[in-house]
Amino acid sequence: MTYRVGLTADCARPDGSTIFGDVGIDRLTAAGLEWEVMAPAVGHAPSPADLDGYDAVLSFGHLHFSRDLVEATPRLTHVARFGAGHDGIDLDGLARAGVLVTNTPVAVRRPLALSALTLLLALSHRLMDNHRAATSGRWSDRGQHRGLGLAGRTVGIVGLGSVGGDLAGLVAPLGVRVVTNERAGVHERAAALGVEVLGLEQLAAESDYVILTAALTDSSYHLVDAAFLAAMKPTAYVINVARGGLVDQAALTAALVEGRIAGAGLDVLDPEPPSADEPLLTLDSVILTPHALCWTADFTREVATSVIEAIIDGAHGRRPAHPLNPDVFARWRRTARPAS
Incomplete structure (x- = not known):
């Protein structure tokens, strides 16, 4: 047979x-x-x-x-x-x-890390705001879309596994401080990569960019919730290239609408595809891609x-x-x- x-x-x-x-x-x-x-x-x-x-x-x-x-x-x-x-x-x-x-973890590692880097660079330079200003003829608005930049900023990588470790190596030369969240077995890997280990709430409070590369498990579901978002700086961003379920989307939407964080870059949502009335689809402070940025x-x-x-x-x-x-x-x- x-x-x-x-x-x-x-x-x-x-x-x-x-x-x-x-x-x-x-x-x-x-x-x-x-x-x-x-x-x-x-x-x-x-x-x-x-x-x-x-x-x-x-x-x-x-x-x-x-x-x-x-x-x-x-x-x-x-x-x-x-x-x-x-x-x-x-x-x-x-x-x-x-x-x-x-x-196929090895094959996915670099493309996914580069996807996170793409969103990081786009948000740090407010790429989409500047794009909309240029294409709508609002050149006089260009002074309103100055990016936060990267030099001296803190990038918090939640999930320092295969993808997160590769991302740490990509962003470190950009002059940023790289931190990751406390979890079992992370200290040795973090030390080898020159990454600081913080508690999750401290990571949220100190990061200018929070990048999610963690696996979705029962314990990581809605890891970025209302409390996590409340601890973040109003100038900070959330980037998710892992799984939509890591983020409480209702809490994220509220934080964005109320201006409690600056924006988000999301290649993943929960559910996928989103419903036509998903509020994140309407927010200029969000860059969305259809779970395909690394393709x-x-x-x-x-x-x-x-x-x-x-x-x-x-x-x-x-x-x-x-x-x-x-x-x-x-x-x-x-x-x-x-x-x-």
């Missing part, structure tokens, strides 16, 4: 083309694997019927995979994420069910290579490079059916 791969329909078309461009699906065929685009999922998770008949799933978006779901589809042994985020995937539950989960040609090439290699390695019984539940691998290797 041929090893079969299902491609989630959230970002893929029936012919294998995707919104990211060419991701090298032909490499699956060349490796002796069959593939097809799955039926579109209804809601946030595929159904057992959607997964039926597949050994592996290439998940482009952010579908949810639970233990109950994969236990109802015993043929499935591998969920491969196109990207780094894995919120909505029950890693422990899938491990107990013998399903390996992989992602460059480099991003597509590197992420696609990583995820396709993970699937091919798994199909042939080899350990993929980036398992998220690595303890399952020995069991998974015994139970998975290698490609013929």
Whole structure:
């Protein structure tokens, strides 16, 4: 029986083309694997019927995979994420069910860090305000849109993981002080990067730019809430390139409307896409992008290579490079059916 791969329909078309461009699906065929685009999922998770008949799933978006779901589809042994985020995937539950989960953290790291840097530079120079002044012929207003700048400012990176660490290295030469939030195991990494570690409230109070690169977990949900925003300077900005759920959007909207912070740069929202009446869409103090700012040609090439290699390695019984539940691998290797 041929090893079969299902491609989630959230970002893929029936012919294998995707919104990211060419991701090298032909490499699956060349490796002796069959593939097809799955039926579109209804809601946030595929159904057992959607997964039926597949050994592996290439998940482009952010579908949810639970233990109950994969236990109802015993043929499935591998969920491969196109990207780094894995919120909505029950890693422990899938491990107990013998399903390996992989992602592409190295390929995502630099494009996502550069996305945060893009928003940082745009906000520090009030790029969009100046753009609107120029395109509407309001040249006399240009003195009203002086940016805060970066020299001597404090950049608070919430989540000094792979992306946050890379971002710290990018912004440090710009003459800024870089700080991060207190959490388990962060001190050694922060010391190596020359980053100060502060409590979360102190980070909020001292940062001119708060940049969110943390993973979304139960404990980080709405980490930026009304209390966090109340501690920030009125001249400060929030930048989020991680997950929309890290921010209490109602609290952020209130802080922006009332002028308690200066602005925000958001590549992610909660939910996505936002409703047509989402108030953040109307605020000139906010730069919004559709969870796609890091989607460059480099991003597509590197992420696609990583995820396709993970699937091919798994199909042939080899350990993929980036398992998220690595303890399952020995069991998974015994139970998975290698490609013929």
